[in-house]
Amino acid sequence: MPGAVLIVDDSATMRKIIMRTIRTAGVMFQVTHEASNGKEALAKLQEGPVDLVLCDINMPEMNGMEFVKNARQLPNCKDTMIVMVSTESSPELIEQVKALGATAYISKPFTPERFKEVLAPLLN
Numbered sequence: 001m002p003g004a005v006l007i008v009d010d011s012a013t014m015r016k017i018i019m020r021t022i023r024t025a026g027v028m029f030q031v032t033h034e035a036s037n038g039k040e041a042l043a044k045l046q047e048g049p050v051d052l053v054l055c056d057i058n059m060p061e062m063n064g065m066e067f068v069k070n071a072r073q074l075p076n077c078k079d080t081m082i083v084m085v086s087t088e089s090s091p092e093l094i095e096q097v098k099a100l101g102a103t104a105y106i107s108k109p110f111t112p113e114r115f116k117e118v119l120a121p122l123l124n
């Protein structure tokens, strides 16, 4: 069982939905951390190791794009999987976040099956 997941979204309801969805997908973590924007997420990453970050794009303070860019500069975050979860779904934007260092992309609305499809190969 992977250790820690960090769920980053400015909507608390969406964070709960994501938590429930990954559980339904059969993906379990020992610890679940939450953050409501990129700035808070960076602070969480500096507190301790995180295996997987599930990150929204449109957020106040620091959006998901800036977060990925900054997270990849952290020495302890080079190998952390960062999966973007967003309603933004233009191919250009997906390319852009991947170029910044995102590992994969899931668009909203999502299904447990979609999470399983993306996460299973990453977590094995």
Ligand SMILES: [Mg+2]
Pocket: 009, 010, 011, 056, 057, 058, 059
């Ligand atoms: Mg948002």
